[in-house]
Amino acid sequence: MSNSTLSFASSETRRSVAAETGRPLLELDSISTHYVSAQGTRVVRAVDDVSLRVHAGETVGIVGESGSGKSTLALTILRVLPPAAQIVSGQMWFEGEDLVKKSDAEMQHVRGKRIAMILQDPMASLNPLFTIGNQVAEPIRVHEGTRKAKAWDRARALLKSVRIPSPETRVTQYPHEMSGGMRQRIVGAIGISCEPKLLIADEPTTSLDLTIQAQYLNLLRELQKEHGLALIFITHNLGIVAKMCDQLVVMYAGRVVESGPVSPVFNTPAHPYTKALLNSIPRMSDNRQRLTAIDGQPPDMTSLPRGCSFAARCPAAFDRCHKEAPPEFNLEGGRTARCWLATVAVQGGTA
């Protein structure tokens, strides 16, 4: 059995185990987060009626272009939105508790302890004035009240687990003494320091070069396996999604336009936007073909069209698309899509 099929099989079994235990670890139920201007005149529906499920040990990839609401969704889950943004409706169930209803003080115990996050620019995520040990130990001390010496022991062990060579000396060094890849792994160590159930990674590899990216992704996968961690992976790199994720969620203009297990979605995309995204991946094998881009611009988020927000750029759009926004259709195999033609597209693809 080759290595790739082996890893595929293991992710397959993980998913079925998760499905058997039933309740997902995190379940968003039509969550909407809006930015409201100071005068209250303009509203941006950055996250609009989003539902998604993350099971224990599973990796969910969220893709979409800039401004599609991916990062706002991550901030919504942790309830660390900027003052102008507000969760206006919906529920977020995490281990049987509704995160929307929790007080700020209660959320503090969730952040970093039960749900951790890795930010977009891990290179800048370390405080330049403190040693590495101090920073890796910080969440442990904050959340578990562990004594300094003990927390530092844990920090050393964590650095070792993210493959930092000679952690004993590294803990006493400062961030500027580390390379980019190391700093990133340290941020990863901070993320898993309190053994969270869910780790949200918001484009964690964008600031790294390709070889380091691959190393880091492998590391994340290994950590996930060791700790049984669920992972939400926000990216606009579909290659990473194919490599890392079990489930795929495609966002466009604040909405989930398509979701489902990665391989069926990649094989027969139900939404024209997903199809267009997949087509725009450059193929190294064919150097005569021009890069395909999606025509047009994403819509103005302050005044979304009445119908489907992708209609203006959609090659398959017809009258109804411009008049009426499609609801979320449930397709076979646990997939969903917001397109009037979704059922046809999937059946056409499988036939």
Next chain:
Amino acid sequence: MSITTETIALTSQPQQRSSAARLSDLPMIPIIILGVITFVAIFADFLAPHNPEVGALTARFRPPFWQNGGSWDHILGTDQLGRDVLSRLIFGARVSMVVGFTAVIFAGVIGTCLGILAGYIGGWVDQVIMRVVDAWLALPALTFAIFLAAIVGPSMWNIVIILGAVYWTRYARIVRGEVLSLKEREFVRLAVVAGCSKMTIMRRHILPNVVNSAIVLATLMLGVVIVTEASLSFLGVGVPPPQPAWGLMLSDGKQGLMVGYWWLTVFPGCCIMLMVLSANLLGDWLRVKLDPQLRQL
């Protein structure tokens, strides 16, 4: 052979330098100057040749010993009341040291704390603090200090409180600006998503990063504070008159400058300059030492 010894010497060099650097790293000049001033201030009673507060009117305006009419009895001359300038400088070190440093620190602590609160919490807290700062800054510092001094009455410790109350706004302004940019930095946001409370973030992530600016400002403020203290003394609401203070000596001697009594202003002026300069150098050194990246260069 020579090559190998050379390479050994080269590789071992950084080690040696870092241990040797630790000693030579200390800013010797400011430490010596401030050390001398402190020593003099503490042992003023033993060092001063005369009583600083009592003079002989028969011996007014005596020049320093090397000038015509000067004597070794009054090494740096006497002032308009016949008091010994050297003795007054020695005792004045007490007032100027205590008032200068404590007022600067007092103002710095208040200003930094309020600046961090305003910048990090934002919203109405920011509005309230910064509008107070605006109003404060709109008042001329000296007038405001006189007003406060008139209320609480003149004494050395009251002057410290007054100067702190007048000058904290400058720290608050600068610190708040710094906090506004810090709070958008990724490591502060990471602390937020790692579940740190606002208090922890302000204390552990914001404060250490603004301390540098506060220290630089403090070293600059030291001179301002000493001179303001002098102005207050001159106006009769500062450190009460018979007690000597450098600033007071400076402003008392001002009129004498035009008629040739230069020693009344030059000596206290030099003392103030040396102290401010040393504080600046020390502050600069501290700024480098507090930054792990600069520290290792």
